Amino acid sequence: xxxxxxxxxxRPDIKVVDATLRDGGLLxxxxxxxxxxxxxxxxxxxxxxxxMEFGYRAxxxxxxxxxxxxxxxxxxxxxxxxxxxxxxxxxxxVMADVGRTEMDDFLPANESVIDMVRxxxxxxxxxxxxxxxxxxxxxxxxxxxNVMAIATAKTEDIAQALNMLGESSVDIIYIVDSYGSLYPExxxxxxxxxxxxxxxxxxxxxxHAHNNQQLAFANTxxxxxxxxxxxxxxxxxxxxxxxxxxxESLLGFLKNPRxxxxxxxxxxxxxxxxxxxxxxxxxxxxxxxxxxxxQHPRTAIAAIKDNNTNYAEFxxxxxxxxx
Amino acid sequence: xxxxxxxxxxRPDIKVVDATLRDGGLLxxxxxxxxxxxxxxxxxxxxxxxxMEFGYRAxxxxxxxxxxxxxxxxxxxxxxxxxxxxxxxxxxxVMADVGRTEMDDFLPANESVIDMVRxxxxxxxxxxxxxxxxxxxxxxxxxxxNVMAIATAKTEDIAQALNMLGESSVDIIYIVDSYGSLYPExxxxxxxxxxxxxxxxxxxxxxHAHNNQQLAFANTxxxxxxxxxxxxxxxxxxxxxxxxxxxESLLGFLKNPRxxxxxxxxxxxxxxxxxxxxxxxxxxxxxxxxxxxxQHPRTAIAAIKDNNTNYAEFxxxxxxxxx
Numbered sequence: 319x320x321x322x323x324x325x326x327x328x329r330p331d332i333k334v335v336d337a338t339l340r341d342g343g344l345l346x347x348x349x350x351x352x353x354x355x356x357x358x359x360x361x362x363x364x365x366x367x368x369x370m371e372f373g374y375r376a377x378x379x380x381x382x383x384x385x386x387x388x389x390x391x392x393x394x395x396x397x398x399x400x401x402x403x404x405x406x407x408x409x410x411x412v413m414a415d416v417g418r419t420e421m422d423d424f425l426p427a428n429e430s431v432i433d434m435v436r437x438x439x440x441x442x443x444x445x446x447x448x449x450x451x452x453x454x455x456x457x458x459x460x461x462x463x464n465v466m467a468i469a470t471a472k473t474e475d476i477a478q479a480l481n482m483l484g485e486s487s488v489d490i491i492y493i494v495d496s497y498g499s500l501y502p503e504x505x506x507x508x509x510x511x512x513x514x515x516x517x518x519x520x521x522x523x524x525x526h527a528h529n530n531q532q533l534a535f536a537n538t539x540x541x542x543x544x545x546x547x548x549x550x551x552x553x554x555x556x557x558x559x560x561x562x563x564x565x566e567s568l569l570g571f572l573k574n575p576r577x578x579x580x581x582x583x584x585x586x587x588x589x590x591x592x593x594x595x596x597x598x599x600x601x602x603x604x605x606x607x608x609x610x611x612x613q614h615p616r617t618a619i620a621a622i623k624d625n626n627t628n629y630a631e632f633x634x635x636x637x638x639x640x641x
Numbered sequence: 642x643x644x645x646x647x648x649x650x651x652r653p654d655i656k657v658v659d660a661t662l663r664d665g666g667l668l669x670x671x672x673x674x675x676x677x678x679x680x681x682x683x684x685x686x687x688x689x690x691x692x693m694e695f696g697y698r699a700x701x702x703x704x705x706x707x708x709x710x711x712x713x714x715x716x717x718x719x720x721x722x723x724x725x726x727x728x729x730x731x732x733x734x735v736m737a738d739v740g741r742t743e744m745d746d747f748l749p750a751n752e753s754v755i756d757m758v759r760x761x762x763x764x765x766x767x768x769x770x771x772x773x774x775x776x777x778x779x780x781x782x783x784x785x786x787n788v789m790a791i792a793t794a795k796t797e798d799i800a801q802a803l804n805m806l807g808e809s810s811v812d813i814i815y816i817v818d819s820y821g822s823l824y825p826e827x828x829x830x831x832x833x834x835x836x837x838x839x840x841x842x843x844x845x846x847x848x849h850a851h852n853n854q855q856l857a858f859a860n861t862x863x864x865x866x867x868x869x870x871x872x873x874x875x876x877x878x879x880x881x882x883x884x885x886x887x888x889e890s891l892l893g894f895l896k897n898p899r900x901x902x903x904x905x906x907x908x909x910x911x912x913x914x915x916x917x918x919x920x921x922x923x924x925x926x927x928x929x930x931x932x933x934x935x936q937h938p939r940t941a942i943a944a945i946k947d948n949n950t951n952y953a954e955f956x957x958x959x960x961x962x963x964x
């Protein structure tokens with residue numbers, strides 16, 4: 319597979335998706351001040367970000383509104399309070415988890431401020447994800463399907479899932495490195511696999527990377543270089559555990575003049591640094607260990623919360639549990 | 642250029658070089674306790690590290706022994722106090738800067754505990770570096786030449802330097818990303834250029850990466866995947882500014898059973914974490930900015946020392962100074 323574009327040019331097909339509210343919301347149960355969200359929205363517009371994801375559209379029957387901030391539910395009115403009718407060329411996205419979403423909560427797209435709904439699924443839930451996609455497509459939304467935890471799935475299952483998605487109405491299929499366990503050369507092979515399906519069925523391919531091995535940015539630009547075009551990132555990498563691809567690195571890398579990193583840096587200094595004093599995220603050695611061993615980072619998150627710096631013992635525990 | 646090896650196999654030609662004392666010494670003027678150095682030496686042997694770099698062999702006529710710890714000079718006796726006659730299969734290395742070294746300070750290799758001398762040079766000093774290499778080779782040492790700051794050198798100058806080095810007695814030629822400004826696809830192209838010369842003249846190629854854009858590990862494994870075989874890293878990335886490729890990530894990535902990451906993790910928890918409370922290194926946004934703009938990180942180091950978190954203003958300053 320040939321490389322697409324080079325370091326002196328830019329590809330207009332690339333779309334940057336800011337997922338700060340959604341992935342960052344996992345750290346504070348989606349309790350963000352309106353002031354923060356409004357400033358984030360303005361900063362993203364100025365920085366040239368293509369889509370801003372506002373949070374989950376989670377079921378209120380399954381999740382208690384007293385336990386979560388409003389971006390767990392990302393209701394129409396809540397988004398409109400921030401963006402009005404979104405008089406900008408930045409798209410508005412929300413995420414909908416398979417099995418945790420009520421489809422009746424979605425208005426027809428022409429009555430909604432939301433442009434794109436991103437369906438998050440595990441590989442065994444693909445039929446349910448496709449069912450959601452068809453309903454959302456019928457309502458007029460752009461859709462993506464984000465297939466999580468593929469590092470533990472079999473290649474033939476991934477291939478079958480991709481063909482099923484190819485035959486659906488979905489617009490974008492995402493490579494998701496949930497555990498931050500994949501190396502750039504694995505990302506390249508996966509990108510190839512996804513892009514072949516994308517070319518066959520006319521779908522775009524996206525990537526959502528985690529930083530457990532300090533590879534989120536590297537994996538994102540590796541995928542980009544072979545043709546992946548929807549790129550997720552968050553402000554200063556804000557997100558669960560080791561966090562995400564840093565938006566500031568990504569905008570610095572991309573050569574399209576629409577991207578202006580300085581507005582991202584300004585938001586970080588004014589709004590993310592104060593949050594960073596209260597919330598913990600970013601690369602630490604326990605994440606390297608769970609990433610290396612291709613496991614969910616929950617044990618690493620617990621070790622870091624407990625200030626457990628006995629890394630060698632942690633490695634042994636995680637390793638032995640594998641067997 | 643074909644990829645060398647894959648993620649399930651290992652290449653016996655790969656050599657891991659721990660540069661913690663040398664690059665980390667830039668943070669504390671080489672004042673390490675003997676206890677630290679002895680534990681580092683033992684940990685590296687247990688972890689299967691191939692070479693341990695002890696520090697610089699700097700000229701005592703040019704540098705004041707009262708201002709620097711002993712690993713600025715890495716004298717024979719100092720090393721022997723730690724390693725005895727180094728009854729292990731790990732090689733001992735020191736670094737010698739062009740113009741800052743007295744060649745009379747080197748014993749014949751068969752009287753020395755040092756196995757390899759690494760000559761650090763800027764591209765305009767190549768003839769002086771080769772002069773040092775020939776003297777060291779004559780004394781019986783293995784040698785490398787580490788050509789610094791190549792991101793600001795012209796490709797034709799790099800090509801000429803490589804040919805001059807190819808015709809010299811040097812054993813290993815290093816790609817050095819001094820400013821942490823290079824992306825993996827640039828590292829791949831540079832690796833190709835270096836490896837072609839290496840194949841022609843029978844030289845090994847090495848890489849020394851910095852983490853200004855969170856790419857030190859990614860760049861190191863990218864170079865590895867196309868055939869680069871001498872890989873520099875440091876404990877927890879300890880090194881000036883944004884630091885280096887993390888040894889723990891690298892040993893986790895490599896599949897040769899000689900490498901045992903757990904002894905690296907043990908050293909980090911016992912010896913590096915306490916240091917980290919006193920010394921500052923590792924990725925921060927000002928390093929991203931100098932990396933992006935391909936500049937020496939000194940302004941970023943100063944900004945971080947001053948707790949200057951006005952990232953947008955810093956970006957403007959660095960950017961404008963470019964013009």
